[in-house]
Amino acid sequence: xxxxxxxxxxxxxxxxxxxxxxxxxxxxxxxxxxxxxxxxxxxxxxxxxxxxxxxxxxxxxxxxxxxxxxxxxxxxxxxxxxxxxxxxxxxxxxxxxxxxxxxxxxxxxxxxxxxxxxxxxxxxxxxxxxxxxxxxxxxxxxxxxxxxxxxxxxxxxxxxxxxxxxxxxxxxxxxxxxxxxxxxxxxxxxxxxxxxxxxxxxxxxxxxxxxxxxxxxxxxxxxxxxxxxxxxxxxxxxxxxxxxxxxxxxxxxxxxxxxxxxxxxxxxxxxxxxxxxxxxxxxxxxxxxxxxxxxxxxxxxxxxxxxxxxxxxxxxxxxxxxxxxxxxxxxxxxxxxxxxxxxxxxxxxxxxxxxxxxxxxxxxxxxxxxxxxxxxxx
DNA sequence: AAGACGGGGCT
DNA sequence: AGCCCAGTCTT
Numbered sequence: 001x002x003x004x005x006x007x008x009x010x011x012x013x014x015x016x017x018x019x020x021x022x023x024x025x026x027x028x029x030x031x032x033x034x035x036x037x038x039x040x041x042x043x044x045x046x047x048x049x050x051x052x053x054x055x056x057x058x059x060x061x062x063x064x065x066x067x068x069x070x071x072x073x074x075x076x077x078x079x080x081x082x083x084x085x086x087x088x089x090x091x092x093x094x095x096x097x098x099x100x101x102x103x104x105x106x107x108x109x110x111x112x113x114x115x116x117x118x119x120x121x122x123x124x125x126x127x128x129x130x131x132x133x134x135x136x137x138x139x140x141x142x143x144x145x146x147x148x149x150x151x152x153x154x155x156x157x158x159x160x161x162x163x164x165x166x167x168x169x170x171x172x173x174x175x176x177x178x179x180x181x182x183x184x185x186x187x188x189x190x191x192x193x194x195x196x197x198x199x200x201x202x203x204x205x206x207x208x209x210x211x212x213x214x215x216x217x218x219x220x221x222x223x224x225x226x227x228x229x230x231x232x233x234x235x236x237x238x239x240x241x242x243x244x245x246x247x248x249x250x251x252x253x254x255x256x257x258x259x260x261x262x263x264x265x266x267x268x269x270x271x272x273x274x275x276x277x278x279x280x281x282x283x284x285x286x287x288x289x290x291x292x293x294x295x296x297x298x299x300x301x302x303x304x305x306x307x308x309x310x311x312x313x314x315x316x317x318x319x320x321x322x323x324x325x326x327x328x329x330x331x332x333x334x335x336x337x338x339x340x341x342x343x344x345x346x347x348x349x350x351x352x353x354x355x356x357x358x359x360x361x362x363x364x365x366x367x368x369x370x371x372x373x374x375x376x377x378x
Numbered sequence: 379a380a381g382a383c384g385g386g387g388c389t
Numbered sequence: 390a391g392c393c394c395a396g397t398c399t400t
Contacts, residue, residue: 047395054385054395058385090385205392311385
């Protein structure tokens with residue numbers, strides 16, 4: 001392992017030139033973002049939750065919607081979990097929404113509605129880890145805490161030509177130490193924002209714009225022509241495959257059974273239609289599930305075409321089954337935490353996850369629904 | 379220390 | 390199809 005103890009780290013004057021060049025670039029090139037326009041910590045707090053593992057362009061519409069719906073931390077703290085989740089639907093990593101609301105509650109109830117000014121206390125809030133704690137305290141309160149996110153990792157590994165695997169704890173520790181040494185005491189918040197903005201706009205993952213980079217003259221990877229190989233990441237775990245039936249229980253009045261998933265794990269706290277795990281073979285020959293269905297004494301299901309949904313770590317193949325039932329009808333499950341019989345239009349107001357939203361907009365489902373005549377009953 | 383956890387954009 | 394993320398929590 002080779003960390004250049006280069007002048008950037010031990011020469012005050014050169015480090016200051018580096019900081020000045022970066023900050024100057026930031027002032028001239030930073031994007032106009034709603035949480036930068038606001039001067040309060042609440043906007044930063046909300047945006048940092050949204051921006052965890054999420055790009056600015058993806059988070060932007062969600063920020064606008066949420067800041068309007070919950071203008072203050074008190075409003076957010078008193079929001080219902082289901083309502084917040086409905087706003088969050090489609091953004092992913094749904095535990096963030098639950099943690100965001102819990103954190104707001106703690107801030108209101110334990111910290112009198114003010115963000116804790118201490119790194120350790122900030123870290124104790126649900127959903128706030130080392131990155132978010134440092135980001136909020138440095139950006140909103142100008143505390144000298146370095147941030148290390150994907151952008152900073154990219155900028156630092158390139159500037160210092162660090163070729164080790166960035167998934168390794170040891171490499172990450174090394175990057176954190178460098179980030180701490182580069183941080184100016186006067187303007188840590190702007191410096192952190194500048195590092196991340198540079199990573200997003202110039203020091204991009206692929207085809208970075210080195211010619212227009214304000215740090216080019218300090219960048220070792222640029223000098224050695226290794227930019228495209230850095231940062232190095234060991235290959236991720238292969239994608240899992242998941243096969244399931246989706247059970248659309250339809251009552252005679254046209255209502256559908258919806259269920260809420262547990263607060264941990266995949267699609268935390270999101271609503272869906274009950275699912276039944278199966279194998280790739282069974283998914284194409286729904287005969288074997290007849291035994292399961294006979295328990296509910298339902299007529300033969302209407303089998304819709306197989307569908308596909310890709311998560312970052314799971315490849316899901318699923319097939320909706322339409323099952324007509326008479327109420328009262330009891331669905332038992334140890335897995336789901338809540339259930340509701342809802343009309344189709346009420347379901348669209350639910351925090352339904354994407355894979356199952358796709359079922360409702362699927363043409364085959366729409367055709368069937370039309371034929372049943374539920375539309376005409378109302 | 380390693381897995382689990384979404385979705386959109388880009389190549 | 391594969392890779393990139395403005396990370397945190399659980400085990």
